[in-house]
Amino acid sequence: MSDKQSIFGRISQLLRANINALIDQAEDPEKMIDQLIRDFSSNIREAESAIAQTIGNLRMLEDDHREDLRAAQEWGGKALAASAKADEFRSAGNTVDADKFDNLAKVAISRQLDAENEARAAEPQITSQTEIVEKLKSGLDNMKLKLQQLTSKRNELAARAKTADAQVQVNNALQSINVLDPTSDLGRFEDKVRRQEALARGQQELAASSIDAQFNQLEDLGQLTEVEARLAALKQGGASRPAIDDGR
Incomplete structure (x- = not known):
C-alpha cells in the first residue's frame, strides 16, 4: 500500500x-x-x-x-x-x-x-x-x-x-516618454507661432506708418501752397487784407 x-x-x-x-x-x-x-x-x-x-x-x-x-x-x-x-x-x-x-x-x-x-x-x-x-x-x-x-x-x-x-507592453512604452514635461515640444511650437504672429503685426504697423507719413506730406504740401497763394495776393495790392471796422 x-x-x-x-x-x-x-x-x-x-x-x-x-x-x-x-x-x-x-x-x-x-x-x-x-x-x-x-x-x-x-x-x-x-x-x-x-x-x-x-x-x-x-x-x-x-x-x-x-x-x-x-x-x-x-x-x-x-x-x-x-x-x-x-x-x-x-x-x-x-x-x-x-x-x-x-x-x-x-x-x-x-x-x-x-x-x-x-x-x-x-x-x-x-x-x-x-x-x-x-x-x-x-x-x-x-x-x-x-x-x-x-x-x-x-x-x-x-x-x-x-x-x-499587452498592458505590460503599454507600460514599457510609456516609460520611454519624457514624463517630466510631455508638452515641451508643443510649447516650443506655440512660441514659434506667436513670434510669427508678432512679426506679421509689426509688418502691418510698419506699412500703416508709411501710409500715414505720405498723407502727412500731402497735408504739409497743401499748407505751403496756401501760404504761397496768400503771399502772392498781398503783393498784388492787399486784396487779401481784411477790412477794418472803425465802428462807424
Whole structure:
C-alpha cells in the first residue's frame, strides 16, 4: 500500500512541477493552458491507474478475510462433528475410535484458530487501506474537478493573460516618454507661432506708418501752397487784407 501512496505522491509532485514550469516559461498563454490541460489529464490517468491497483489489492485482502472467516466456520463445524462422533463411540465403549475422533476434533479446532487469527490480523490492514482508498478517491475527484474548471475557463484565462501582456507592453512604452514635461515640444511650437504672429503685426504697423507719413506730406504740401497763394495776393495790392471796422 505504501508503494501506491508514494506513486500518488510522485504524481502530485510531478503535476505541481509541470504547472510551475509551464507558467514560468510560457510565451503563448493559450498554448500554455492547452499544454497544462494535457499534462493535467495525463497525470489524472496515471493517478487513476495507481488508485485502481490499490483498490484491487484492498479487494483481495477483503476476499482473503472472507475466506478465512468461512474456513474458521467450516473447521468449527468439523470439530463439532468429530467431537460428537467421539462421544458416540465413547458411549458405546469404543474408546479407541472415540480417542481417534477427539484427535480429529482437536485438529479441526487448531485449523479453526489459525483461520480466525489470520482473519483478525487482516482486519486492521483492511480498515487502514479502506481509509487510504477513500482519501485517494477524494483526491482524484478534486483533480478532475480542477481539470473541469481549467477547461471551462481556458478562453477566459488566455484572454486575461494576453490582456496583461499587452498592458505590460503599454507600460514599457510609456516609460520611454519624457514624463517630466510631455508638452515641451508643443510649447516650443506655440512660441514659434506667436513670434510669427508678432512679426506679421509689426509688418502691418510698419506699412500703416508709411501710409500715414505720405498723407502727412500731402497735408504739409497743401499748407505751403496756401501760404504761397496768400503771399502772392498781398503783393498784388492787399486784396487779401481784411477790412477794418472803425465802428462807424
